[in-house]
Amino acid sequence: MNNHYQTIILGGGVSGLSFARTLQKLDPGHDFAVIEQSSRPGGAVGTHQENGFIVELGPHGFLDNCPESQQLLKDIGLDHKCVKAPLSKFVRYVYLNGKLNLIPQTPRKILMAPLISWPDKLRILGDLCKPPLQGEPTVAKWVDYRFGPALLPYLDAVFTGTYAGDFNRLTIDSVMPGVRSLEKEYGSVLKGLLARMKAARKEGKVNNRQGLPAMTSFGDGMHTLVTTMSSSLSQGENLFVNSEVTSIDRTSDGWSVTTATRSVSTTNLVLCLPINSTLELLAPLDPELPLKSVPQTWITTVAFGFTDDVVIPPGFGFLTPEQENRFLLGTLFSSNMFPDRTPKGHVLIETLVGGRRHPERLALDDKTLTQKALSDVSDILGITKLPVYSRVLRPTSGIPQLEQNYPQLLHWRDEFTRKNPGLFICGFGWGGIGLNDMIKTSVRLAGELADGCARKMDAEIKKIYF
Structure with missing residues (x-):
């Protein structure tokens, strides 16, 4: 490891690797190093292969509707090696009232589906005359207020599937800031959406993308993504693993980074770490830090392989709202989405346990977890x-x-990065938790570092997919 770099990137997960790859593309001669605490780059992304079955340790894929992610795939040569499961062809379910309920993804089909009663569907239009809800309401409180209680079990399923979270704790300003901004600006989400659509048509900015996005992965699993992203880095030259950073400090001309074995200096410091790891490093530098940490939750995957005479319903899988009192958060029909995940003549499902509401279930031993998950599914x-x-x-x-x-x-x-030029903050939990969220932010910040010009990013109006 050198004594000084133009840029040091802390964290070799998806954010750090995306930042490094973008920096290499925009400024090939840039002198940088990626420092990773664990023994391998990749962060939460990993794949377990055993007896012909392929099971994900972390995220199972990402949607192909993020331009930054799609460009990155082209840059690293994976754009033609993707395996895709289009949302338009794969149904999704919510387990509600003791049965699997098929969830359409288009507004017209959702409107016509017998998921809620017609009076409850008309209640959704109440959004047009409801003033913005003040304060920082939870997702559950906000949805109930704007659209009525009938939607709550379905939104519970959405945020269980996305965050393994509790929508009575997640706040709408945090998880859907774009939608919240519509409410505040136009007095109604529906009015805001109509106004944005009208403005887009007037400006000729209509999205020409046809159909719904697709869930994307790779034949050998998601580890292919991080393995390929890190292939341009050389261990001992610009990639250092098994290197725990113990502190960072501001210097007169940049930053110093101290690991367990040495201290190095850098002009630019990029924190591509999980949010709590970043807060821990920054806490000594700012006594006005509003939060020392954010809550975290964990989920455990219990995978089951069956011979293919066991019939799995078509589609992606199902989610279970809390009111159903089930052991599982949900189940992915993995071999439906990506058929090459099993030996020939078999099917694979992955059940998810734990989450924000039930951390105690993760304390169960493997045998008990397996028995309970199998019984439920x-x-x-x-x-x-x-x-x-x-x-x-x-x-x-x-x-x-x-x-x-x-x-x-x-x-x-x-504000902190504005006051500290040369400092960039992204990573797991900063502005979202999805792979597309992390790649999009990392690519933008790497561009800012390379050309020295800030790039504004408005709050995205995210669509809901089950």
Whole structure:
């Protein structure tokens, strides 16, 4: 390791690797180093392969609707190696009232589907005459206020599937700031959406993308992404693993980074770490830090392989709202989405346990977890045979929960980096938890560093997919 670099990137997960790759592209001669605490780059992304079954340790994929992610795939040569499961062809379910309910993804089909009563559907139009809800309401409180209680079980499923969270704790300003801004600007979400659509048509900015996005992965699993992203880095030259950073400090001309073995200096410091790791390093530098940490939750995957005479419903899988009192948060029909994840003649499902509401379930031993998960999924799907394969995969990374005061933390980050030129902050939990969120932010910040010009990013109006 050199004594000085133009840029040091802390964290070799998706954010750090995206930042490094973009920097290499925009400024090939840039002298940088990636410092990673663990023994390998990749962060939360990882894949477990055993007996012909391929199971994800972290995220199972990402949607192909983010231009920054799609460009990155082209840059690293993976754009033609993707395996895709289009949302338009794969149905999704919410387990509600003791049965699987198929969820359409287009507004017209959702409107016509018998998911809620017609009076409850008309209640959704109440959004047009409801003033903005003040304060920092939870997702549950906000949805109930704007659209009525009938939607709550379905939104519970959405945020269980996305954050493994509790929508009675997640705040709408934190998880959907774009939608919240519509409410505040136009007095109604529906009015805001109509106004934005009208303005886009007037300016000729109509999105020509046809259809729904697709869930994207790779034949050998998601580890292909981080392995390929890190292939341009050389260990001992610009990638250093097993290097825990113990402190960072401001200097007269940049930053110093101290690891367990040495201290190095840098002009630019990029924190591509999980949000709580970043806060821990920055806390000594600012006594006005609004939060010392954000809540985290964990989920465990219990995978089951069956012979293919066990019939799995078509589609992606199902989610279970809390009111159903089930052991599982949900189940992915993995071999439906990506058929090459099993030996020939088999099917694979991955059940998810734990989350913000039930951390105590993660303390169960593997045998008990397997028994309870199998009992639950067999009852829901009507499976009568025993699996030929099972595996409990426990988490290595927690999922940040974007709850009370999170928007204030983002505001603090923006102000802190403005006051400290050469400091860039992104990573897991900063502005979102999805792979697309992390790649999009990292690419933008790497561009800012390379050309020295700030690039504004407005709050995105995210669509909801089950």
